[in-house]
């Protein structure tokens with residue numbers, strides 16, 4: 001148990017949590033939407049500090065992050081719970097822990113140990129992933145601070161629903177914001193995850209980039225009949241171009257039937273190709289199709305000279321022609337974060 005960093009005391013021993021944009025008001029002995037923050041006698045606590053669900057040394061491409069330390073290993077660590085309850089969640093066993101509360105008996109990895117493990121497994125950084133990292137905010141904050149002291153990069157793999165004040169608290173210690181923009185309409189976010197005010201996700205992603213200079217990549221899992229219409233895909237692509245910039249990578253990934261959406265078909269390859277074209281038309285320079293390894297757009301090619309820059313097949317990555325963040329052949333800026341660029 002750790003006392004929450006971002007809470008507000010209310011009359012009647014109630015508390016309000018300001019960690020994510022739900023801003024739950026929580027009565028004594030009750031928990032918020034994510035079930036990971038609990039009001040004990042008028043004080044808000046996070047009850048999953050350091051309790052882990054999954055740990056692995058993953059290729060950074062698996063997050064997916066394609067323009068961030070390509071070919072590196074990220075020590076990937078997940079906790080329990082989520083502030084979204086998406087109908088197609090791939091990780092629902094850890095994001096919706098049930099009454100049995102498996103997280104109570106899970107292994108504890110304190111921040112200092114996670115740094116030591118990252119080094120032991122030859123990882124260049126740490127990624128908080130698998131479940132939503134915002135719901136064990138205090139743990140990720142302590143770990144991120146420590147990681148920066150040890151020259152490790154830090155990555156949030158997130159649904160982006162953190163509050164601006166949480167962003168400003170952890171922003172100085174985060175290097176990359178890999179954010180889902182799941183769709184682009186009120187109706188879609190409400191239907192998928194009962195999220196009422198999803199546009200705050202866009203504002204916080206912009207804040208990550210503009211205020212805290214994080215590397216940002218966006219992912220959209222395209223679900224047949226739910227977010228595969230041109231209006232939403234164009235909305236996402238145009239927003240990325242206008243607000244994050246044309247060099248921001250956009251990953252459009254294939255949906256596979258899962259959890260409460262088992263009745264829907266997998267995303268047709270033609271839909272992914274169409275989304276790719278929508279991204280191109282919007283002016284994005286880097287669109288990648290995911291979960292379909294045979295499609296062309298896993299590689300990075302320089303938009304200016306056509307040179308192959310990074311070759312990827314599955315999780316095998318070869319950096320072919322990169323000089324810092326630029327194309328080695330023609331010098332065009334390609335928006336890569338690399339060890340060479342960071343040391344300049």
Ligand code: SF4
Pocket residue numbers: 017018019020021022023024031032033034035036037083134135
């Ligand atoms: S982190 Fe959890 S308790 Fe806090 S506002 Fe979000 S859902 Fe509610």
